[in-house]
Amino acid sequence: MGYTLANAAMLEDKYVTYLPSYGAEVRGGTANCTVAVSEEEIASPVASEPDFVVTMNQPSFLKFQSILQSGGLILVNSSMVNVSTARGDIEVVEVPTSELAEQLGNIRVANMVMLGAFIKVSNLVSLQLMLKNLPEILGEGKSKMIKLNREALDLGFNYLKEQT
Amino acid sequence: MKRLMSGNSAIGEAAVLAGCTCYFGYPITPQNELPEYLAKRLAEVPGGVFIQAESELSAINMVLGASVAGARAMTSSSSPGISLKQEGISFLAAQELPAVIVNMMRGGPGMGNISPAQSDYFQATRGGGHGDYRTIVLAPASVQELADMTARAFDLADTYRTPVMILGDGMLGQMMEPVTFPSKKKERQLAHADYVLSGAAGRPSRRIRSLILDPKEEEEHNWKLFRKYQRIEQLEVRHETFLLDDAVMAVIAYGTAARIARGAIKRLREEGLKIGMIRPISLWPFPVKIIQQTARHIHDFFVFEMSTGQMLEDVKLALEGSGYIHFYGRPGGVVPTPVELSRIISRHYHQSQKRKK
Numbered sequence: 310m311g312y313t314l315a316n317a318a319m320l321e322d323k324y325v326t327y328l329p330s331y332g333a334e335v336r337g338g339t340a341n342c343t344v345a346v347s348e349e350e351i352a353s354p355v356a357s358e359p360d361f362v363v364t365m366n367q368p369s370f371l372k373f374q375s376i377l378q379s380g381g382l383i384l385v386n387s388s389m390v391n392v393s394t395a396r397g398d399i400e401v402v403e404v405p406t407s408e409l410a411e412q413l414g415n416i417r418v419a420n421m422v423m424l425g426a427f428i429k430v431s432n433l434v435s436l437q438l439m440l441k442n443l444p445e446i447l448g449e450g451k452s453k454m455i456k457l458n459r460e461a462l463d464l465g466f467n468y469l470k471e472q473t
Numbered sequence: 474m475k476r477l478m479s480g481n482s483a484i485g486e487a488a489v490l491a492g493c494t495c496y497f498g499y500p501i502t503p504q505n506e507l508p509e510y511l512a513k514r515l516a517e518v519p520g521g522v523f524i525q526a527e528s529e530l531s532a533i534n535m536v537l538g539a540s541v542a543g544a545r546a547m548t549s550s551s552s553p554g555i556s557l558k559q560e561g562i563s564f565l566a567a568q569e570l571p572a573v574i575v576n577m578m579r580g581g582p583g584m585g586n587i588s589p590a591q592s593d594y595f596q597a598t599r600g601g602g603h604g605d606y607r608t609i610v611l612a613p614a615s616v617q618e619l620a621d622m623t624a625r626a627f628d629l630a631d632t633y634r635t636p637v638m639i640l641g642d643g644m645l646g647q648m649m650e651p652v653t654f655p656s657k658k659k660e661r662q663l664a665h666a667d668y669v670l671s672g673a674a675g676r677p678s679r680r681i682r683s684l685i686l687d688p689k690e691e692e693e694h695n696w697k698l699f700r701k702y703q704r705i706e707q708l709e710v711r712h713e714t715f716l717l718d719d720a721v722m723a724v725i726a727y728g729t730a731a732r733i734a735r736g737a738i739k740r741l742r743e744e745g746l747k748i749g750m751i752r753p754i755s756l757w758p759f760p761v762k763i764i765q766q767t768a769r770h771i772h773d774f775f776v777f778e779m780s781t782g783q784m785l786e787d788v789k790l791a792l793e794g795s796g797y798i799h800f801y802g803r804p805g806g807v808v809p810t811p812v813e814l815s816r817i818i819s820r821h822y823h824q825s826q827k828r829k830k
Contacts, residue, residue, distance in 0.1 A: 353737075357813070
């Protein structure tokens with residue numbers, strides 16, 4: 310998800326850094342990455358207080374909601390996350406990404422559904438350009454998956470469009 | 474064309490475009506993407522050789538062998554693996570053979586961990602292995618610089634016939650940034666190829682060795698190396714300054730630490746604090762002159778490292794007692810955020826401003 314976003318931002322000629330976590334991570338754990346997108350040169354790829362946090366599961370929600378700056382926005386996969394412990398000073402946007410992905414017949418595109426939703430709320434990159442550049446972003450060998458990923462991005466984007 | 478690449482992969486591509494045909498290594502996190510990239514990429518290069526050796530010792534000696542046979546050779550590892558390669562690096566320096574060694578530092582000592590650290594500064598800049606030698610050490614701070622400096626490292630290694638180290642860390646290796654490469658592959662310009670062991674048919678035989686039993690001969694060899702190191706100190710110092718003109722405090726940091734410091738300084742500038750930065754790009758030779766020049770108008774220096782203070786000693790040597798040195802270090806694989814660093818710098822800044830009044 311982070312890589313796709315970073316690549317899309319680069320193709321829009323923005324400055325971008327992508328920093329993955331590469332330590333020991335487990336399935337259902339808190340594997341994460343940090344993406345910085347800017348109109349100017351990025352000083353540090355380490356984010357002190359990110360503007361947005363995206364969490365796909367409960368442990369990540371508990372761990373990462375605390376680094377968000379006050380007034381920041383957190384997107385959660387509400388199919389798996391209970392947000393009753395959310396901080397009071399942040400905006401929580403719930404997207405049932407796992408369920409939406411299952412509607413497309415493949416739960417593995419839940420991340421792309423979330424990315425579509427993230428683009429809707431963040432406006433960091435253009436969905437149209439991402440959809441257009443998707444073959445280039447995902448690279449060779451993923452050509453069969455382009456259609457499904459486009460549908461997933463659209464589904465997440467439109468889910469929030471209909472909510473507002 | 475811009476490509477979004479990890480630092481490790483970018484080194485691999487840059488090496489191939491710089492004419493590197495031989496890579497020898499042994500896996501270790503956090504630099505594995507580099508051999509992974511080269512395993513695939515060198516197979517496409519005419520005469521390309523990629524060997525995953527059985528050990529670090531083997532890998533560095535393969536580098537030595539390829540280098541003496543006239544190839545552009547490199548190896549890479551991370552802290553514990555680089556320790557194992559020190560004997561070979563000492564031999565490369567003694568035999569005056571070009572080679573590029575990449576160290577993506579991780580937390581130590583011992584096995585340590587796999588998180589980004591800067592604790593191999595002493596090892597890299599003081600020679601690391603045994604004997605009276607130096608290694609050119611380059612410290613990039615972005616994926617683009619990793620690529621550019623890889624090409625430069627090969628040229629420096631050839632020019633001075635000496636091993637060159639690229640000193641990065643786990644974060645630089647793992648992070649992705651857009652990077653551009655030269656559109657054309659560069660041909661190697663080897664000015665002094667008269668050392669290459671290419672077969673003695675039709676010419677007098679050559680001998681490359683580091684065993685020099687006669688002390689006087691060994692002494693002369695040491696002075697010869699010393700004179701070479703003096704030339705490097707005169708000609709190959711690189712640094713970058715940031716917002717230094719009106720600053721009353723200069724942060725000194727390299728590599729990843731310099732990226733974090735830059736973020737911190739940007740924040741502090743918004744609060745009106747007059748802080749700039751000197752970023753050493755070559756760690757050996759160390760940018761002594763710019764620090765001494767800066768000390769004429771700035772009293773306070775703030776050294777920030779992801780270690781308990783190693784480059785700190787070079788800053789002290791450069792300042793020769795003038796100025797005041799503040800220090801903040803996060804060893805063991807901890808990467809502080811710009812906000813954390815900005816708070817520490819701010820505290821030191823205000824304390825020293827108060828002292829002056």
